[in-house]
Amino acid sequence: MTRISGRIVTPGGVISGHLDISGTTIAAITPDAAAPGNDTIPANHTALGNDTADVIVPGFVDLHCHGGGGHTFTTGDPEAARGAAAFHLSHGTTTMLASLVSSPFELMRSATLAYRPLVDEGVLAGIHFEGPYLSTVRCGAQNPAFLRNPVLAEITEVIKIGEGAVRMMTVAPELNGALEAISLLRDAGVIAAVGHTDASYEQTHAGVAAGASVATHLFNGMRPVHHREPGPVIGLLSSAATVELIADNIHLHPGMLAYAAGSAGPDRSILVTDAMDATGMPDGEYELGGQAVVVADRVARLAQGGSIAGSTLTMDVAFRNAVAAGLPLTAAAAMSSATPARLLGLADRGALAPGLRADIVVLDADLNLKRVIRAGV
Structure with a gap:
């Protein structure tokens, strides 16, 4: 004992x-x-x-992480995935999804096959495909060369060969075929998320009605809020969707983090890292989805264009930042553990x-x- x-x-x-x-x-x-x-x-x-x-x-549950400790999930390399999972475990993340960025279908397929044994072992809780079915207008650090409208045959195949390993996919609901893709994901038991989207308020609600249940890093990669066209941010906050919040004080001001968490509540808010391989590593030059990234003073940006490219955040720091923003300990614990565990259907963990x-x-x-x-x- x-x-x-x-x-x-x-x-x-x-x-x-x-x-x-x-x-x-x-x-x-x-x-x-x-x-x-x-x-x-x-x-x-x-x-x-x-x-x-x-x-x-x-223990923290991170639904959105691309790597850490010099290791990445985005290339489909199982040994790199083990290294990234071990790094984040050392920072308190006991359950995590391996998030990939937009890529050709061949990489989506090979990564699914490569990571399926790690899911079976419990090293990973599953795979999250952040793209490639995203808006070119709001692509952020997603490689525009790989973006496309949803292809149902691709989605069906990765779900099938994953045998339960594919747990989440981010889709822009305004794209042609997106609502059908979201419904397909929902019916297959895969979390459909709305993100990297230029959708209107109405299009966002249509995505939720079709089966989307998560907002991928709310505010980031989305049309900004406007009082005459609320857009996806207000559309998601006013829906039943659970919202991801990157609590690194870079993607979101602490006041905005507290506002969004207060609006959605801890049962509909989750803390995520959106971390890349540079997390825990020195400043310098890195790569994400085939694009050069420069990290300086904790901030990762594309070398061309300057868009924020993921984060260098760990979940222990995200928890601390959320509490510093004014959230009660119980709310921060729910957002970093219980709520994401419930989304994954993991009833055996997420709370003490x-x-x-x-x-x-x-x-x-x-x-x-x-x-x-x-x-x-």
Whole structure:
């Protein structure tokens, strides 16, 4: 039996006490006799006030990550994928999707076959194709050479050969054939996401009605909000879709992060990294989807055009930034663990409760990473 003590962030609140692990699961959570009730860390990083106890949260679940630690998911190389997953595990991500960027169908197919064994092993929770069925107007750092309207035969094939490994695909709903593609994904049990889109408010709602349930990095790669044409941002926030938020204080101002999370609520908001291979690496020159990227002072941008090209964020920093933006610990934990786990249909993880898998992140009082436990290890 392993015991961890501190401020335990559960779905029902923050408990001062200890958590017991037996094998791969959480055996018990026992509160101390006297437990303070503050579950919000103020933005000045004094953490729990005068309390220096560790903060214990569920293992992070990242639905949108392209790589890290010098390793990428975008080339379909299984050893690189292992390296990227291991790097993010060391930062608290105990469950993750491998996100690819827009690419030729041959790469989509080969990557699906290459990553399927890693999904079977549990190294990855699945594959996320961010494209290539995206808007050229809002392509951001997606390679425009590979963008195209949805091809149902391509989507059908990768789902079939993936045998459950393909878990998510981002589509711009205004493209020809997009609504049919979204419905196909929904019917196959694959999460359909709206992103890199120039859709109107009405087109966005049509995408959600067709089966889209996630907004890929809300605000980024989308038509900006306008009071006479709300566009996809307001369309998604006003729908039942769950919204991804990149909490690196670069893609989103902390105030906008707090606003979006407050508007959608923690049950419809998720923190993601959108990290690339440069995460955890020195500034310099990198590559993403066949395009040169320059990283300077944590910010990744295309060498040509200057568009932001993913991030250098890890989930432990995203969690800390979300709390610094004013979100309660319970909300940040839901957004980084419970809500994305529920989207993936993983009922055995995503929260700290007896009987669930022991995926646990231990943070110090200032929310700096101290320890990561995955399935009790």
